Structure formats: structure tokens, C-alpha cells
Amino acid sequence: MWNTPSEGELTPMLSQYHHFKRLHPDCLLFFRLGDFYELFYEDAHIGSKELGLVLTSRPSGKGKERIPMCGVPYHSSTNYITKLVSKGYKVAICEQMEDATQAKGLVRREVIRVITPGTYFEKDLSGLACVYVKGKRYFCAYLNPSTGEFVAGSFSQEQVYEFLCKFSPREVLLQRGTHLEPEKYIRTYKTELDEEYFSRGLEELIRDFNLHSYRSLGFETQEELIPCGCAYLYLKSTQRGFTPFVSKPKPYSDEGYVRIDYRARRGLELLESYEGREDISLFSVIDRTLTGMGRRRLKFHLLHPFRSRERILQVQSAVEELTEKRQALKEIREYLKDMPDIERLISRISGNVATPRDFVLLKKALFLASRLKEGFSGAEFSSSLLKSLFEDMQDLRELAQDIDNTLVDDPPLHVKEGGLIKDGVSHELDRLRYICQNSESLLREYEEKLRKETGVQSLKIGYNRVMGYYIEVTKPNLKYVPSYFKRRQTLSNAERFITEELSSLEEKILSAQARIKDMEYEIFASLRERVLSKVEAIARSAQKVGFLDYLQSLAYVALEKGWKKPQITDEKVIKIKEGRHPLIEAFVKDYVPNDTSIDERENIMIITGPNMAGKSSYIRQVAVLTLLAHMGSFIPCQEAEIGTVSSIHARIGSGDILALGVSTFMNEMLDVASILNSADERSLIVLDEVGRGTSTYDGISLTKALVEYIAKRVKARTLLATHYLEITKLEEEINGIRNYHMAVSREGERVNFLYRLKRGSAEGSFGIEVAKMAGLPQELINRAKEILSEYESMLQLPFLERVYAESVRIANEKSWQEFLDYIESIDIANTTPLQALLVLSQLKERLKMLKDASP
Numbered sequence: 001m002w003n004t005p006s007e008g009e010l011t012p013m014l015s016q017y018h019h020f021k022r023l024h025p026d027c028l029l030f031f032r033l034g035d036f037y038e039l040f041y042e043d044a045h046i047g048s049k050e051l052g053l054v055l056t057s058r059p060s061g062k063g064k065e066r067i068p069m070c071g072v073p074y075h076s077s078t079n080y081i082t083k084l085v086s087k088g089y090k091v092a093i094c095e096q097m098e099d100a101t102q103a104k105g106l107v108r109r110e111v112i113r114v115i116t117p118g119t120y121f122e123k124d125l126s127g128l129a130c131v132y133v134k135g136k137r138y139f140c141a142y143l144n145p146s147t148g149e150f151v152a153g154s155f156s157q158e159q160v161y162e163f164l165c166k167f168s169p170r171e172v173l174l175q176r177g178t179h180l181e182p183e184k185y186i187r188t189y190k191t192e193l194d195e196e197y198f199s200r201g202l203e204e205l206i207r208d209f210n211l212h213s214y215r216s217l218g219f220e221t222q223e224e225l226i227p228c229g230c231a232y233l234y235l236k237s238t239q240r241g242f243t244p245f246v247s248k249p250k251p252y253s254d255e256g257y258v259r260i261d262y263r264a265r266r267g268l269e270l271l272e273s274y275e276g277r278e279d280i281s282l283f284s285v286i287d288r289t290l291t292g293m294g295r296r297r298l299k300f301h302l303l304h305p306f307r308s309r310e311r312i313l314q315v316q317s318a319v320e321e322l323t324e325k326r327q328a329l330k331e332i333r334e335y336l337k338d339m340p341d342i343e344r345l346i347s348r349i350s351g352n353v354a355t356p357r358d359f360v361l362l363k364k365a366l367f368l369a370s371r372l373k374e375g376f377s378g379a380e381f382s383s384s385l386l387k388s389l390f391e392d393m394q395d396l397r398e399l400a401q402d403i404d405n406t407l408v409d410d411p412p413l414h415v416k417e418g419g420l421i422k423d424g425v426s427h428e429l430d431r432l433r434y435i436c437q438n439s440e441s442l443l444r445e446y447e448e449k450l451r452k453e454t455g456v457q458s459l460k461i462g463y464n465r466v467m468g469y470y471i472e473v474t475k476p477n478l479k480y481v482p483s484y485f486k487r488r489q490t491l492s493n494a495e496r497f498i499t500e501e502l503s504s505l506e507e508k509i510l511s512a513q514a515r516i517k518d519m520e521y522e523i524f525a526s527l528r529e530r531v532l533s534k535v536e537a538i539a540r541s542a543q544k545v546g547f548l549d550y551l552q553s554l555a556y557v558a559l560e561k562g563w564k565k566p567q568i569t570d571e572k573v574i575k576i577k578e579g580r581h582p583l584i585e586a587f588v589k590d591y592v593p594n595d596t597s598i599d600e601r602e603n604i605m606i607i608t609g610p611n612m613a614g615k616s617s618y619i620r621q622v623a624v625l626t627l628l629a630h631m632g633s634f635i636p637c638q639e640a641e642i643g644t645v646s647s648i649h650a651r652i653g654s655g656d657i658l659a660l661g662v663s664t665f666m667n668e669m670l671d672v673a674s675i676l677n678s679a680d681e682r683s684l685i686v687l688d689e690v691g692r693g694t695s696t697y698d699g700i701s702l703t704k705a706l707v708e709y710i711a712k713r714v715k716a717r718t719l720l721a722t723h724y725l726e727i728t729k730l731e732e733e734i735n736g737i738r739n740y741h742m743a744v745s746r747e748g749e750r751v752n753f754l755y756r757l758k759r760g761s762a763e764g765s766f767g768i769e770v771a772k773m774a775g776l777p778q779e780l781i782n783r784a785k786e787i788l789s790e791y792e793s794m795l796q797l798p799f800l801e802r803v804y805a806e807s808v809r810i811a812n813e814k815s816w817q818e819f820l821d822y823i824e825s826i827d828i829a830n831t832t833p834l835q836a837l838l839v840l841s842q843l844k845e846r847l848k849m850l851k852d853a854s855p
């Protein structure tokens, strides 16, 4: 940290710098100096390191030390700011508030905006969330300033992580001291705020949105509004006056959606790969959207697939119809291809950062949307969803026409540059423009008049910024100059004059130019107001366009890849013929398709097989295809019947990478515990090699107990990939469990992977053979084989039998104890004869079950 030098020692400019830096200690202060934003002291070191800028220095005062500084040009500052903010820094923009040439003394400066990762709405970095903790409840809001989305709810700690992972905000606001670590799961930055900030936020939210009661917004408690207020105030105070468009906060509900737990999001690589690459993700494989709105919608439904069969079928039939009506699909794509991102434009316009070109883009978008509506409203769609989408699109042609009538087609980038308003919009503006355009001929006329009057043919009228307009006469002709010419400047071979007539002409021309700029700005501002008054209707249209883009993207990808429509049922089944994993298939030559058969009677698949045999690819495939089917999408298979699920949980090995600070095994157990707590009978669970983080026998015992627990208590559809062949014994012990393995063939010492799923358990794990294929030294491989055969003969089998016998004994003991407790709890005095008979028959039934289970 740098020390603040005493005021007296600093130059006035640096003392002004310190003033602003004190107000924004957690920000990098971009201090405007002429055409540059300069960074000083420690900020300069950070700027130089992060942006590769050259570090220089300047004196801090008379005879004082030099201080480090570096700068970025004002005109290209956006890229630098984006880079810093993406890395989690906050940037305060300290602007010059007056023209340096006009300023008396030190130029007046002000911080006009603070840009933070969550509030940088021009770049869609995914917005900000705020968590307010009270007791055991977590009240959490998410606000996206790029799109205006604003939702909130009340959660448990587990759910709050899920909420945060779903929205992936780039910044999370917390009460000071709150222990929450979303950065372990998503790329985000935390900002801690005082309690007082939260209460102030709530007041501002209630006032600005004119909220009468939290109930009117559909919330159940006032606390749910507290994080909304805080997020809103944070956005507002960083933007200094111009808050981007934010809709009223709505209660977050995942009621209509399948719950995708945050481990599944990572483990199934929905939005990015384990390594954080967005281009290797399920999203990248299925994304055929053409607009920003559609892209966001697709991401949303990857994390929020539809829950109810009716809704899935509604979406699916719209997708199917688009795959059948290829001409309509082609035309819709033509419209969408050129569609600007309406949601982003609205947010720029409300945030007052929109340029005139943004308005021209909005015009284009509104015209396109109304043509889309016009073109397809009457079309013969049988899908009710498609019909209603086109019907509900707003016709905002009038507003588009208004923009078209007002702004030129190719306006300048900045409002202040002028030249953005069309002729004919205002008489006064046209008149002033006429004066300006004719100024040249008025001046030439006057010049000609003076030449005639003086007889000096070389007399000319010129202009410079210091003097304005002047008359220049060469020295030999000075004798012809009339007395009313006023001398202003003497040059080596000529003199310059002005006249009253020239001054008044100048006044007219210059004031017309200034007035034109003012008037253009006024007209532009009033257009902005007219657009803002329609902002909600525009946002509604944007939503419909986004959803249409979502549907066409699913249809397009289905046609492109030859995917098939899955049958959707409410039975607890997942039956897939020749299913393929859409992401792995894109990277693997000759992907081998596999079948899946899960139903109420056989709901647990245990998949064994050597390393690299394709176990985890297979279980992920089943989860991904189930998820896609719930989005209303077609899926890569020959045919499929997918029974609706309530949630998808996936525990896939590499999920640990981000979760630092907790041991791999502990982390795995925490994940399993939370899956068991939140899954239900309608869930789909996929588990990859659980228990591998501890000793083999602990791992086997835990995995076995886990499968038993799922089979008896949770009853969810489950796929478990494991190396522990011992687990496969469960098939004989518990109903509903079926063993499968990924087949391999052996040629001498070599193992060939067939990637084919077969019934029954694998023959062995071939770990050593795989290690050999990976290039481990032969000597090491030979030694490993020796050790393995020692273990196999001496230890493993007897031990395993002991493990089983012990686990069965414990389970039996527990059941007998429960049985005895039950008998003891019978209150004979208060039991009617009829009840006694019932109790007796229950006792007999239990006794029979216990006997059957005993070894």
C-alpha cells in the first residue's frame, strides 16, 4: 500500500488525485489527464503488470520524489478496462468535467462511474448476486444489468450454491464476514458490504420501484427483498445517476424446472469443460442460436430444463414442426440472423450509454421483429406454442418508424459530434443548417464585394481558431485598405483585418453551429425518452424473439445431426436405443453407440470395466440425453423413451478440481451426502467411481452401503460406474440392481477397448495393462504384476468375504433390534382386539422378512 503524503507536499493535481483515491480505495483510479487515463502509485504497478503498460514516473511536488505512473489512451480505454474488470478489479473513472483550455486553475474532475465485474453492463459478464444471511436462511438475489433480469428467493446453504451456480454472477455481494465460497464453483468475485448498506438499499428499492408490499411482488417475506435492495443500490451507486433498465424483482422459482445440481453442471460439462473452456461443452455442441437473446435462453434451459411432461411436449412439438417445415425454419433463421441483441440495447439505452448507432440498431431490430410477426402470425402452425409466440410479439413498428424519421441511417458514434438528426425533423434545425451550409458562399460573396470595393484582387477571407474569420491584404496593397477595416495582426508580408460586417457574419455562422449541436442533442434526448416509455413492451418482444431462436436452434441441430425425437412419459423409465454422447462424439472417431434400459423394476445400473473403457462417458451420456430430452430437444439415438425426472445429480470425478481446501475424499463424501439429502424417487443420479479417494476396503464398503441406501431409501434411477467388482454381488442381494460392464477384448498382454455396454460384471480391472499402454517402464509393470498376484492369493478374497459377512451381520443385527423395539413399544392396555389382530399380522410379516434376509 502507498502512504498518503501530506497535502502540502503535493502538486495540486496530485492532491486532487488523492482526494478521489481516498473515496474509492478499493478501485483502480483511472484519472483523466488530457487524452489519457493515468494510473498512479500502486495502481500503476497493477496496471503495468496486468495490461503490459510501460511504467514511467512524474514528480510528486517541488523537489520531491517521483511517483510511479502509467496510462492508457482515452479512445482505446474500453479494452483495457474490460481486461481489468474481467480479472476482478474495480475501476473508478475520474473524468475532466470542463475543457482544460477554458478552466481557471485546476481542471474540475469527478468520478463519473465505478465499473465492477458485476455491474459492467456493456459487456455481458453475467451480472451480480447478493446474499443476505439471517439465521440459517440465505436470502439471495440475482440482477443482470445487461438484460434487466432481477430474481430473488430464500434458500438453505446448499440451495444457495445451486442458485449461484445457475446464474453464475461475476460478482457476489455479501454482508461483511459471511462465510460463503461461491468462487470455488464459479468464476466470480466477492464484495463485502456493511449491514447499513443493506438497509439503505431496501429503502431505495421500495422508493424507486414504488413498492407497496413484498407480497404484491409474490415474495413470502420482506427479507427476500433485502438482497434485491442491496444489489439495486450497488448498481445504481456505481453507475452514478444512470441505472440501466432493471425490471421489478420477481420470486425465483425452479418449480417448473428439473433441478440440475451444481456438480452436474460441472460434471456434465454443460457450459464449459473441466478446464473452463466454453468451446468444449454441451452448450457449444448444441448452440445454433443466432441472437444474443436466444443464446442466453439456451444457456438458461440447459440449467433449467422443463419439469412437466406437458411443457416438454409443447416445446418438443414446436421443434418437431420446425424440423418438418424447413422453408419456414430457413426464413425464420434469415430474420434472426440479422437481429440485433434487443435486450442489450435496452439496457444500454436505459443506462444512458447508448450511442446513436445503438438506436439505429434498435430500429432495425423492431422492424425485423414486426416483419417476423407479420410474416408468421397467420402461418398454419399446428404447434400452439409457435402460434402464440408470433401472436404475442409486440408490433413496435411505429416506434421504429419514429427512430427512422428522426435519425440519419449512418449516424456518428457520439451524440456530441452532431450530424445525427435527419433534415425535416425541425424547422429551426433546418434553418440553422442552411446558414452553415451557405456560410461558405456568404463569405465568398462578401470577399468578392470587398475586392470590388478596394480594387485589391489578392484580398482574401481566411479563418483560424485564435482569431476566427479575418481579411488578409498583402503589404503592397495596404494603401487601398479603407479606414473602417480594423487591424488585428501583422505578418511578414501581409496584414489581417476584421470589419463589423465580417464579425456579424462570423457570429451568425459560429452560433448556428453551436446551436445545431445543442438542438440535435435535445431532439436525440427526446427520442430516447420516447423509446424508454416503451421499454417494457420492447423487453417482452425480446423475450419472444429469444424463445423463438431457442426453438429454431433445437430444430436446426436436430436436422443437422439427424437426432431423434424421444418419447416423453411420466413412467420411471429411461430407455434409449443406440444412444451417443453428443460432446464426446464430436471429438472421438467411430463413437460406439450404446443402449440403456432403466425402469421401475431395474432402476440401478452398476457399470464395471477397466480404466479407459468408457464407463464415465456412458453414464454421462445417459444423464445428458435425459437432460436434453427435458429441454424439448431431440437427442442422438435411434429411439428413446424418457420418463420425466425431478432432478439430475451427477458426481463425476474431476469435479474436485475447483473445490480447494478440502481433501478429495472429504469433498466427495460431502457431495454424496448432499445428493442423498436432496434426491428423491423421481431423480436421476449418476455417480462415477465414488469412494476411490480412500483405501480400497473403505471404498468398497462405502460404495456398497451407498448403493443399498439408494436402492432401499432413495429409489432414484441411478447409474454407478465403479472399479470395485465386488459391488456387483449386490445384484443377487437387492431387487432393482443390474450389472453391466464395458466390454474389452484381450490379445495377449494387450487390451482392446470395444466401448460396448454388456450385461454382467467385468472380468477384471486391467489397471496394469492400461498403465503399460500409457508407457510405464516394463520393469515397473512386471513388479506390479508380482505384487498383484501376491495380493490376490493372500489377501483380497478372504478379506472381501469378511467385509461382506460383516456388513450383512451389522444390517441383520440392526433389523432385529428394530423388531424387538417395536414389540416393546406396543401398548397392550390401549389396544383394541381388532388392532391387536392387525399388530399380530404385521409382526408375522416382519419376522418372515427378517428370516429371509438372514444368512
Ligand SMILES: Nc1ncnc2c1ncn2[C@@H]1O[C@H](COP(=O)(O)OP(=O)(O)OP(=O)(O)O)[C@@H](O)[C@H]1O
Binding pocket: 584, 588, 589, 590, 591, 592, 593, 609, 610, 611, 612, 613, 614, 615, 616, 617, 618, 721, 755
Ligand atoms: N462409446 C464410445 N465410443 C468410442 N470411444 C469412446 C466411447 N466411450 C468412451 N470413449 C473413449 O474412451 C475414453 C475413456 O472413456 P472414459 O473416461 O469414459 O473411461 P472410464 O472407463 O470412465 O475410464 P476411467 O475408469 O479411467 O475413468 C474417452 O475419452 C473416449 O475417448
